[in-house]
Amino acid sequence: MAIDIDTARRVAHLARIRVEEDDLAALAGELSGILNFMEQLGEVDVTGIEPMTSVTPMRLVRRADVVTDGNIQAQILANAPDAREGFFAVPKVVE
Amino acid sequence: MMGANKLTIAAARDALRKGDLTAVDLTMACLTAIDAGDGLGAFVHKTPEIALEQARAADARLAAGNAPSLCGIPLGIKDLFCTKGVASQAASNILKGFKPEYESTVTAQLFGAGAVMLGKLNMDEFAMGSSNETSCYGPVVNPWRCDDRELTPGGSSGGSAAAVAADLCLAATGTDTGGSIRQPAAFTGIVGIKPTYGRVSRWGIVAFASSLDQAGPMTKTVRDAAIMLGCMAGHDPKDSTSADLAVPDFEAALTGDIRGRRIGIPREYRMDGMPAEIEKLWAAGTAMLRDAGAEIVDISLPHTKYALPTYYVVAPAEASSNLARYDGVRYGHRAKLAAGDGITEMYEKTRAEGFGAEVQRRVMIGTYVLSAGFYDAYYNRARKVRALIKRDFEQAFAAGVDAILTPATPSAAFGLGEMANASPVEMYLNDVFTVTVNLAGLPGIAVPVGLDAQGLPLGLQLIGRPWEEGDLLNHAYVLERAAGFVAKPEKWW
Numbered sequence: 001m002a003i004d005i006d007t008a009r010r011v012a013h014l015a016r017i018r019v020e021e022d023d024l025a026a027l028a029g030e031l032s033g034i035l036n037f038m039e040q041l042g043e044v045d046v047t048g049i050e051p052m053t054s055v056t057p058m059r060l061v062r063r064a065d066v067v068t069d070g071n072i073q074a075q076i077l078a079n080a081p082d083a084r085e086g087f088f089a090v091p092k093v094v095e
Numbered sequence: 096m097m098g099a100n101k102l103t104i105a106a107a108r109d110a111l112r113k114g115d116l117t118a119v120d121l122t123m124a125c126l127t128a129i130d131a132g133d134g135l136g137a138f139v140h141k142t143p144e145i146a147l148e149q150a151r152a153a154d155a156r157l158a159a160g161n162a163p164s165l166c167g168i169p170l171g172i173k174d175l176f177c178t179k180g181v182a183s184q185a186a187s188n189i190l191k192g193f194k195p196e197y198e199s200t201v202t203a204q205l206f207g208a209g210a211v212m213l214g215k216l217n218m219d220e221f222a223m224g225s226s227n228e229t230s231c232y233g234p235v236v237n238p239w240r241c242d243d244r245e246l247t248p249g250g251s252s253g254g255s256a257a258a259v260a261a262d263l264c265l266a267a268t269g270t271d272t273g274g275s276i277r278q279p280a281a282f283t284g285i286v287g288i289k290p291t292y293g294r295v296s297r298w299g300i301v302a303f304a305s306s307l308d309q310a311g312p313m314t315k316t317v318r319d320a321a322i323m324l325g326c327m328a329g330h331d332p333k334d335s336t337s338a339d340l341a342v343p344d345f346e347a348a349l350t351g352d353i354r355g356r357r358i359g360i361p362r363e364y365r366m367d368g369m370p371a372e373i374e375k376l377w378a379a380g381t382a383m384l385r386d387a388g389a390e391i392v393d394i395s396l397p398h399t400k401y402a403l404p405t406y407y408v409v410a411p412a413e414a415s416s417n418l419a420r421y422d423g424v425r426y427g428h429r430a431k432l433a434a435g436d437g438i439t440e441m442y443e444k445t446r447a448e449g450f451g452a453e454v455q456r457r458v459m460i461g462t463y464v465l466s467a468g469f470y471d472a473y474y475n476r477a478r479k480v481r482a483l484i485k486r487d488f489e490q491a492f493a494a495g496v497d498a499i500l501t502p503a504t505p506s507a508a509f510g511l512g513e514m515a516n517a518s519p520v521e522m523y524l525n526d527v528f529t530v531t532v533n534l535a536g537l538p539g540i541a542v543p544v545g546l547d548a549q550g551l552p553l554g555l556q557l558i559g560r561p562w563e564e565g566d567l568l569n570h571a572y573v574l575e576r577a578a579g580f581v582a583k584p585e586k587w588w
Contacts, residue, residue: 003463007463011459011462011463011466012459013443014462014466015415015446015455015458015459015461015462016419016422016439016442016443016446017443017446017447017450017455017458017459018440018443018444018446018447019447027459030456030518030519031456031459031460031463033518033519033520034407034456034460034519034520035460035463035473037403037404037407037520037523038404038407038408038464038473038477039404040400040401040404041401041404041405041408041473041476041477041480042476043401044398044401044476044479044480044483046476046479046480046483049479049482049483050479050482051475051478051479051481051482052478052479052481052482052485053478055292055293055306055307055336055536056291056292056293056336056338056536056561058293058336058338060335061332061335061339063332072196075196076196076425078194078196079192079193079194079195079196079425079426079427080424080425080426081423081424081426081427081428081429082429088424088425090424090438090441091432091436091437091438091440091441092437093437093438
């Protein structure tokens with residue numbers, strides 16, 4: 001499966017990674033090379049095989065639905081590039 | 096004690112308990128070796144103040160008696176582990192300046208047992224790489240060399256491997272998603288074990304591919320691996336995939352007796368174009384286990400050739416999801432924005448600046464294989480093939496095989512920069528013998544067995560039954576003793 005420049009642009013946008021227009025052709029080539037390598041999986045007969053969902057057979061553990069943590073606003077904001085008045089600050093998202 | 100940094104964990108433990116050595120002196124010896132070893136690029140954040148404080152506390156605990164095995168043992172910690180108040184950036188610019196407010200379960204357990212943290216160790220960015228060249232800090236240099244070239248220590252736990260091989264620390268933590276403990280261990284002549292998936296808590300370890308990631312020890316000997324794994328392992332309610340199983344005494348499992356055990360030799364691991372030296376080493380290791388009284392049987396793991404392509408669908412898919420959290424909002428780097436830039440530009444510029452080329456590539460591949468229209472063709476198919484790969488192993492074990500012996504890597508360490516013009520897929524081939532183990536969730540260990548014609552270390556891998564790390568370590572112990580690997584790199588740094 002070859003990836004064209006439009007697909008490369010779309011994937012970069014979906015991944016929220018800015019790729020300059022001039023670099024899209026090289027990216028498309030690299031991604032195509034990797035996908036080409038994956039094409040081998042098409043040879044395998046997977047009829048009747050369930051996709052693996054758990055590495056070891058185990059039930060997902062449940063716990064009581066109660067608050068076990070909290071009141072650590074300062075710790076949560078400590079590493080933020082821009083924190084103001086107890087919030088994470090980002091560029092304006094609504095007009 | 097001169098050269099205390101060269102001790103094994105077991106020897107240092109005994110000397111500390113007898114009072115022949117203090118934890119402070121041992122830590123000082125390591126700190127001195129670390130400062131003299133800057134040319135290796137292994138330690139990227141040094142923590143001497145923390146180390147000495149922990150060492151003094153360890154000495155007090157040792158004096159009081161009944162100190163645990165790791166009390167006073169100086170370790171290096173891979174940069175992937177979150178350590179409270181200490182830079183933890185997964186060798187990525189996107190986590191520059193990040194100092195966690197919490198401690199990973201593994202490091203908390205190690206420090207609870209009295210271990211001393213010397214600092215954080217270099218690695219491939221987000222553990223994505225096989226040569227340590229994707230690190231934002233620059234590559235690690237292998238302490239081993241065979242000519243005037245600088246060689247890779249392997250990856251992604253390359254800093255851990257180089258630091259242990261060069262005696263900068265007694266042991267180090269590593270993590271292994273597709274071979275990141277075992278390949279660098281093999282390239283540097285040390286021991287590295289990836290435990291069964293679920294044996295060691297992943298909580299507080301920066302996530303790469305959550306269904307494949309496991310942490311484990313990187314040590315000078317099999318005994319040290321047994322001691323350190325015992326302290327890293329255990330159930331953790333904070334990791335929902337952590338197994339609620341008792342942790343056995345792994346060191347007590349090292350009986351040196353494998354008489355009557357069945358060792359499988361998988362025919363599919365005999366790859367086309369495999370170097371003669373690797374083949375010879377594998378045959379030699381097989382003979383060592385046979386001479387120790389094990390029964391050698393040929394086995395088949397028919398889906399082996401599909402393991403790499405399966406891995407390179409599943410791992411990037413999970414990575415693209417895990418790495419979505421690096422958005423410039425809650426921690427780490429945020430790009431400088433131009434006037435009028437909105438939140439989408441903030442995400443896109445931040446991630447373009449913060450992630451290196453290999454990480455960007457894998458995130459985009461993962462995004463593609465999970466996108467509408469391709470999910471079934473790639474991701475679901477890969478998960479089905481993964482189930483078949485796991486079934487291959489289950490059938491071998493059901494037929495009575497106790498452990499499987501394979502090469503650890505397809506070659507000895509290669510030169511830094513030598514793969515610069517190779518395609519990403521060529522670099523991925525480094526993991527050919529190790530990824531199967533992650534896909535099946537099994538324990539695997541790399542043991543140094545010999546030197547190649549150039550004088551570089553080569554390792555073999557043993558694969559064990561799930562949850563049977565003790566038994567696996569015992570097989571590795573027999574192989575280690577039979578191989579008698581004692582070579583050390585000649586100091587040039």
